Amino acid sequence: MSRSYGQYCGLARALDVVGDRWNLLIVRQLLIAPARYHELLDGLGGVATNLLADRLRDLETAGVVERRVPEEGNAVVYALTPWGAELREPVEGLIRWSTPLMARGPGGDRFHPEWLLVGLRALLAGGAGTPPASSVGIEVDGRLLQLRATRSGVEVTLHDGADLDAVVRADASIVLGLAAGALTFDDARGLVDIEGDEAAVRALLAPRRIPTASSTPDRDAPDRSTQG
Structure with a gap:
């Protein structure tokens, strides 16, 4: 990893690995299915090819992503490791x-x-x-x-x-x-x-009770938590 928060905290350590831009979207793509490099590039839409290569390298070094060679053909396929696949729960x-x-x-x-x-x-x-x-x-x-x-x-x-x-x-x-x-x-x-x-x-598609836009915090409203 190129940068670290330098904090002994589970959230900080997790963000050291997956907090960089595009990392969790790469994970999303690999939760759908293992994919070749060009499939990731197409599925992400908007990521620069050199940046994708850097992010994959970082995720591989961290143990989140691994490369596989299919039985047929020689094109490398990227997939989540068992530990990387555990990101499904926080992603969902x-x-x-x-x-x-x-x-x-x-x-x-x-x-x-x-x-x-x-x-x-x-x-x-x-x-x-x-x-x-x-x-x-x-x-x-x-x-x-x-x-x-x-x-x-x-x-x-x-x-x-x-x-x-x-x-x-x-x-x-x-x-x-x-x-x-x-x-x-x-x-x-x-x-x-x-x-x-x-x-x-x-x-x-049974309805589920979820927060609506009206129940989210008003970003323009004053913070009353510190007011008497």
Whole structure:
């Protein structure tokens, strides 16, 4: 690592490793799947190639990322180590925490449908109590994802070609809003196209109570914690 906070504190030590710009987004990409260098470059969108190489080298040195050579071909694949994969829990926690920040929509920011593989899993953590056979497709920007109810929760993957109980088509912000509980299906009426079993969709995307933008601190309000 090139810089350190120099503090004997678990948070500081963790940020020494993953706190640099792009590091946690590299982790996000590798939580989706191991990837070749050019796949990471495409999936991150906006990172300079030399900076990505530096960040991967740092994460590899720290023991978060490792290089693998596939059985077929000679292209190096980057993957999380078992210790690096333990970052899923804090990453998913940050995604849930970000719900009020996501409520205002993408604006001009980049978006890849594959990012929903991590985002939806985080928001749907705990499952919705649906039968294990329930399976719903989520189509965003032409990519079809699959939500499948299991006994341990909701599994989120790319569509594997299996039959689906229903397919939902909507913008990413609407899908995320429904998954987070920031929107109900009544709120999203006319913005969501459901083909198939609507009850299965509602069960998998069950509303959850989350903070809204109005409940976040007002950055312009005076700090009353130090006032008498």
